[in-house]
Amino acid sequence: MPSTEVFYTFDPTDPSRYHRKTIAGDYFDWLFEMLAGTGMVLLFRANLAGRCYYRSRLMSPFDHESVNHRNPDAKIFDRVADMMDACDPLAEAVRAGERHDVPVWIWWNWNEWHNVRADWIDVNDRVWYDMPRRYWCSRDGSRFYCGAPDWGHQDVVQRLLGLARETLDYGVDGMYLSMRSHSWWPCFPAPGWDEHLEPFGFNDSVVETYQQRHGVDIRYEDYDEEKWLRIKGEQFSNVVGRTGAAVHTAGKRFILGTEPDRTSLMAGFGQGPATKQITPYLKLHKDWERWVTDHSIDGLCAEESCPPKLKIEGGDIAPFRETLPPEFPLYTWVDTARWINRGGGPFSLLNWDPHPVEDVIRQIEYGRDAGAAGVFLHSLYHFTACDSDGESLGGYGVLPRTEYLDAIRRWQRQGSDRP
Numbered sequence: 001m002p003s004t005e006v007f008y009t010f011d012p013t014d015p016s017r018y019h020r021k022t023i024a025g026d027y028f029d030w031l032f033e034m035l036a037g038t039g040m041v042l043l044f045r046a047n048l049a050g051r052c053y054y055r056s057r058l059m060s061p062f063d064h065e066s067v068n069h070r071n072p073d074a075k076i077f078d079r080v081a082d083m084m085d086a087c088d089p090l091a092e093a094v095r096a097g098e099r100h101d102v103p104v105w106i107w108w109n110w111n112e113w114h115n116v117r118a119d120w121i122d123v124n125d126r127v128w129y130d131m132p133r134r135y136w137c138s139r140d141g142s143r144f145y146c147g148a149p150d151w152g153h154q155d156v157v158q159r160l161l162g163l164a165r166e167t168l169d170y171g172v173d174g175m176y177l178s179m180r181s182h183s184w185w186p187c188f189p190a191p192g193w194d195e196h197l198e199p200f201g202f203n204d205s206v207v208e209t210y211q212q213r214h215g216v217d218i219r220y221e222d223y224d225e226e227k228w229l230r231i232k233g234e235q236f237s238n239v240v241g242r243t244g245a246a247v248h249t250a251g252k253r254f255i256l257g258t259e260p261d262r263t264s265l266m267a268g269f270g271q272g273p274a275t276k277q278i279t280p281y282l283k284l285h286k287d288w289e290r291w292v293t294d295h296s297i298d299g300l301c302a303e304e305s306c307p308p309k310l311k312i313e314g315g316d317i318a319p320f321r322e323t324l325p326p327e328f329p330l331y332t333w334v335d336t337a338r339w340i341n342r343g344g345g346p347f348s349l350l351n352w353d354p355h356p357v358e359d360v361i362r363q364i365e366y367g368r369d370a371g372a373a374g375v376f377l378h379s380l381y382h383f384t385a386c387d388s389d390g391e392s393l394g395g396y397g398v399l400p401r402t403e404y405l406d407a408i409r410r411w412q413r414q415g416s417d418r419p
Contacts, residue, residue: 147183
């Protein structure tokens with residue numbers, strides 16, 4: 001294992017839209033040949049909102065029905081569905097990774113089941129969309145946060161474990177569970193969605209546990225917020241423990257990523273006012289000491305939202321280090337690009353600018369010098385994982401920008417030469 005692990009996040013939506021031809025098996029040989037020798041681990045994103053990027057038995061894939069065909073500009077998202085029609089991307093990634101000696105981990109986002117962009121895409125989980133009580137609900141039970149699952153509902157837990165197991169069965173080298181999310185609104189971003197917001201997480205599983213322990217029905221009576229947050233956190237910890245057991249049974253490592261804040265459920269809300277408006281209403285107690293003591297996880301990553309400016313520093317691992325054993329592996333999440341609105345539409349690469357090559361190397365070194373076991377390089381795949389066939393894409397220019405991979409390869413060689 002290298003002294004500083006470097007993870008290369010990979011979300012198939014962006015390359016499949018901007019690569020010069022439909023992504024199929026040969027694409028992954030092209031990509032992994034470029035990644036060979038960099039020492040990086042490819043982190044394959046399993047799902048965007050409630051749609052998956054592999055042949056799942058439990059979740060619908062990103063398909064042509066996800067695209068709003070009334071908008072001609074939205075047709076670019078059909079390329080994502082074309083990829084799913086042409087191959088099983090996860091299977092091809094694992095195959096190519098073995099061929100080119102590049103480890104592949106699965107990357108799950110379990111706070112992410114719903115994202116609708118008017119006139120563009122409708123990406124939501126068809127299973128729980130028809131059973132909204134599988135999501136966190138408001139105190140009066142009238143509203144549901146379609147990005148946050150009911151961690152105490154046994155059917156929910158079984159489905160999450162099933163999703164983990166079916167991706168582990170592909171032969172991936174490890175699993176990363178992220179608490180970042182693209183579910184930025186409780187449901188549809190309709191006018192007035194943010195009026196009269198209340199805290200979420202008053203599901204039967206939480207209400208019943210609170211009443212058993214404290215003799216109070218929190219739907220109707222005053223309650224202790226800290227006790228309420230701890231019950232929700234305990235449910236989440238149970239899911240983490242059972243997921244870790246499944247990963248370890250498969251003989252793999254399990255890293256969890258979360259914002260280094262004790263009570264916020266989600267990180268990565270994107271840009272705009274929704275971030276500040278909804279964050280206070282999605283809270284639970286995160287017991288990372290228990291995750292480590294129970295040996296549920298093998299590493300913990302300090303995640304953060306996509307920044308509106310270029311910055312070297314990633315997520316701060318110091319809050320974790322305060323209470324965890326000094327030898328426990330901590331990781332930092334860094335963004336190799338910044339988001340800037342150029343009107344390119346949702347998830348458009350036209351809206352991003354990259355760090356210079358030397359700054360990406362400095363980001364890796366920042367994590368190392370901060371005492372992190374490794375770094376997660378987010379958004380590097382934007383400008384290294386597709387061939388734009390001579391077209392200049394926003395601040396990225398013509399892709400792929402292979403000089404970044406060359407620089408990381410050189411940095412890894414220099415590190416191996418150090419005493």
